[in-house]
Amino acid sequence: MNRATLEKRPDEVQSMFDAVAARYDITNDILSMGQTRRWRKIVVDAVDAKRGERVLDLAAGTGTSSEPYADAGVSVVACDFSTGMLEVGKKRRPDIDFVKGDAMNLPFADNSFDAVTISFGLRNIQDPRLALSEMHRVAKPGARLVIAEFSHPTFSPWRTVYTEYLMRALPAIATKVSSNPTAYQYLAESIRAWPNQDGLAAWLDAVGWRDVQYRNLAGGIVAVHRGFKK
Numbered sequence: 001m002n003r004a005t006l007e008k009r010p011d012e013v014q015s016m017f018d019a020v021a022a023r024y025d026i027t028n029d030i031l032s033m034g035q036t037r038r039w040r041k042i043v044v045d046a047v048d049a050k051r052g053e054r055v056l057d058l059a060a061g062t063g064t065s066s067e068p069y070a071d072a073g074v075s076v077v078a079c080d081f082s083t084g085m086l087e088v089g090k091k092r093r094p095d096i097d098f099v100k101g102d103a104m105n106l107p108f109a110d111n112s113f114d115a116v117t118i119s120f121g122l123r124n125i126q127d128p129r130l131a132l133s134e135m136h137r138v139a140k141p142g143a144r145l146v147i148a149e150f151s152h153p154t155f156s157p158w159r160t161v162y163t164e165y166l167m168r169a170l171p172a173i174a175t176k177v178s179s180n181p182t183a184y185q186y187l188a189e190s191i192r193a194w195p196n197q198d199g200l201a202a203w204l205d206a207v208g209w210r211d212v213q214y215r216n217l218a219g220g221i222v223a224v225h226r227g228f229k230k
């Protein structure tokens, strides 16, 4: 079975993403009904990277979340630990600096990035608090962190509809479009088990990120958190 469990063993997470890599981006577009494009633009605006800055896009996968920085002439490092995802990315965007690395033990020096961002990756990391602290270590003083992650709808009827979609429709659609449909059962389970908006904000604060704020997208299906290294 090519899916991880909520234990999120790194070897299982790695091989699960290796197995979805080929159809990762198209499956995302279908399952989110095109919403990911809008969400990604909001993340890029929140990172607000300028030419001459160095951005770390962590758990970058195939590099879809890194592309807007490269397109804007910003130096971006796309780091991930799945060889399969990195290979798809390198083929599509040979101009982007793809680096194999584990978010819990980043292969970068202290104080080396002006901004760190992670889109739909933090939830998959076995010890997300350790990863948040590693991100803080490699960020320069004054740097910002921007996280996009699935979260919890705040309006209860919407939460009910969405939970139905997650647990029933999403795995069924994934069976038709993904190269590894069982991975999408893990997606649904891991979203449900993830902390809510305030819970994640508290994790950021606990490892040293300051002035933490978040914005809900699609009523809280996704939340974008931002914090600063002081």
Ligand SMILES: C[S@@+](CC[C@H](N)C(=O)[O-])C[C@H]1O[C@@H](n2cnc3c(N)ncnc32)[C@H](O)[C@@H]1O
Pocket (backbone or CB within 6 Å): 010, 013, 014, 017, 058, 059, 060, 061, 062, 063, 064, 065, 079, 080, 081, 082, 085, 101, 102, 103, 104, 118, 119, 120, 121, 124, 125, 126
């Ligand atoms: C859902 S994908 C997100 C990819 C990309 N950021 C995007 O927005 O499309 C999650 C990624 O997290 C990566 N990942 C999970 N745990 C990791 C870890 N400990 N270190 C590095 N990457 C990790 C997986 O390999 C996968 O490529």
